[in-house]
Amino acid sequence: MGALPSPKLLAALLLAACVGLSSEDGDLWSYEGDGPEHWSGKCKDGKHQSPIDLGSGGTVESNFESLSFINYNNIYNGNITNNGHTIQLQVTDISHNIMLTGGGLNRVYSLAQIHFHWKSEHTINGKRYPLEVHFVHFEKRFKKVEDAVKVKGGIAVIGVMFEDKDSRNEIQVLDQVKDLRHDMKKNIKFSPASLLPHDTSKFYRYYGSLTTPGCDESVVWTVLSNSLPLSNKQISLFQKVTDSKGKFLLSNFRPLQKQNDRIVYFQSSPPHQVPYHSSALSLKNSLSIMSSLLIVLKLK
């Protein structure tokens, strides 16, 4: 028979356990049990958190230039892993410089990883989709995600919704989700563009946070309006993913957060099809007229 631990030791153990649970870089958070309502730090007291419903709080029409997805179309060597919270895709050789810019972002971002949420985290006019993919980028001037995450706009995430259609989606990476148990890795070849809709001209834009602990408020969000199709069977593959305890990760979306004082922009018309009286257009016109004049002057 061992002696009972002293009250002091008990208190120390308890404290250690609490610190462990609130650790931000640990892996001790989950979607059930000690779920999202128990996440601490910014997750608890932040005012610019994600996800939100897009549309119901009103939107402001934007007229940004098109989004540029640079080197998204090539096929890369990569890996697909189950980290217990999500299924994640990464390009193995990061020197490829898969980048995102334009669309009012005003900065250049590099792709870090791609992961999935089932069901969708954002909702659009109250509608929740069966699956949402997140392309996580960090501002290129930083060396790594961990540095960019401390700066507002240091992270840019593209969200794409999948819609339950009767048609199978031929995206090959989706089939790799099958039998991907916790901590398992498969080497794959994939093209990031295969997870984007053809038309990326319509999107929602707002400033928010990571949707997992520590919920840093550094993310400029772009959620595309056009979705991709997915069959019921493909959706069910995600529901068979297991977490670190070997339990089914039936869903992994964070509940909706308050919009508070934030503006949600909606880019609905193709870029540059702006009304005639728009100042942006007339400035652009004057500039091109001026440069033509300069060319004429030079020729003389």
Ligand SMILES: *[C@@H]1O[C@H](CO)[C@@H](O)[C@H](O)[C@H]1NC(C)=O
């Ligand atoms: C997957 O690839 C990334 C990028 O090269 C690498 O950092 C990561 O360690 C790989 N994952 C596993 C589980 O090997």
Ligand SMILES: [Zn+2]
């Ligand atoms: Zn995500």
